[in-house]
Amino acid sequence: MPNRPRALEIGMATYLIKKRLIKREARFPVTLMLEPLEICNLACHGCGRIREYEHVFDKRMPVEECLRVAEEAGAPIVNIPGGEPMIHKQIDEIVNGITAQGRFVYMCTNGLLMNRAFGRIPPSTRFAFVVHLDGMREVHDRAVDRDGVFDKATGYMREAIELGYRVCTNTTIYRGVPAEEYVELFAFLKEMGVEGCITAPGFDYESVTHDREQFLAKRESQELYSRVHELCDDMDIPFYNNPLFHEFLQGKRDYRCTAWAMPTYTVEGWRSPCYLLADKHVGSLKELYEETDWDAYGTDRDPRCANCLMHCGYEASTILDAFSKPRDLVTLARA
Secondary structure (H helix, E strand, O other), rough: OOOOOOHHHHHHHHHHHHHHHHHHOOOOEEEEEEEOOOOOOOOOOOEEEEEEHHHHHHOOEEEEEHHHHHHOOOOOOEEEEOOHHHHOHHHHHHHHHHHHOOOEEEEOOOOOOOOEEEEEEEOOOOEEEEEEEOOOHHHHHHHHOOOOOHHHHHHHHHHHHHHHOEEEEEEEEEOOOOOOHHHHHHHHHHOOOEEEEEEEOOOOOOOOOHHHHHOOOHHHHHHHHHHHHHHHHOOOOOEEOOHHHHHHHOOOOOOOOOOHHHHHHEEOOEEEOOOOOOOEEEEHHHHHHHOOHHHOOOOOOOHHOOOOOOOHHHHHHHHHHHOOOOOHHHHHHHH
16 A cells, blocks of 8 residues: 555545535546656657657746646646656756645656756655656666666665655556566565555557557456456555556446546647647647547547556546445545
């Protein structure tokens, strides 16, 4: 079980109750995905961003724009993916400015530049590194197409934990990698002392143009997740995703996509419809919500979504659906 800050859980619960039960809002941000740049210092096989946004690699989102967008979304959690956020020379001002708003920031990173944050972004309950690791040394270095990445990233992770930072991980599960590899990784991360392990299936979204054979079909994802969780059952791995979402990943539950709950803002504007698909970019959150045909997307509606089990589309679904199911609410409260 992950050791999340209590203030985070209380803040999120209060926010959801206000939005869903008091204001009765149909759609609202649960988590903001904020991308202040798109360039990266790696070229991972499974990443579409480095191809999709190549034409704007020179752009950097100003600090003031990042803070404005965080206020516009109003969500209690801001995820900062990329690109590699640590390349942004003002990333400390961005993170510190958002946490000063009272929000929680999860900064996604490949770990190679983590040390740049040490001292510039102070350890806080409102800030966490999320380091991407796709397996142990050999498997991960092959996935990112560079030797030595696993050792350098995990070295900085240990240093960050010693300095008092919250450190989480994100692992993409790919075809051809045995379940035992991920079990070994999760045991390694638990021993290291990470706060929680986030997992996601490798999904062949549109902007990935090569190595597509590594991606899992929906049934394959469910079978592999079931095997991984079976092997981890008695290991007390601090999985970060909620238990309802893990049951969804194993094919035990079914939900409708709520991509609107995790809107993505990039250097080109609000991405419509979601983090993985960009049919267009728009200028405001209001425009995103009002001009996107949300009913047109999802695993049973758009063929591009057929194999998607991603948390950006479905984890919020598990939480919002639980508001009408008391037993599920209890499960979430105990997580």
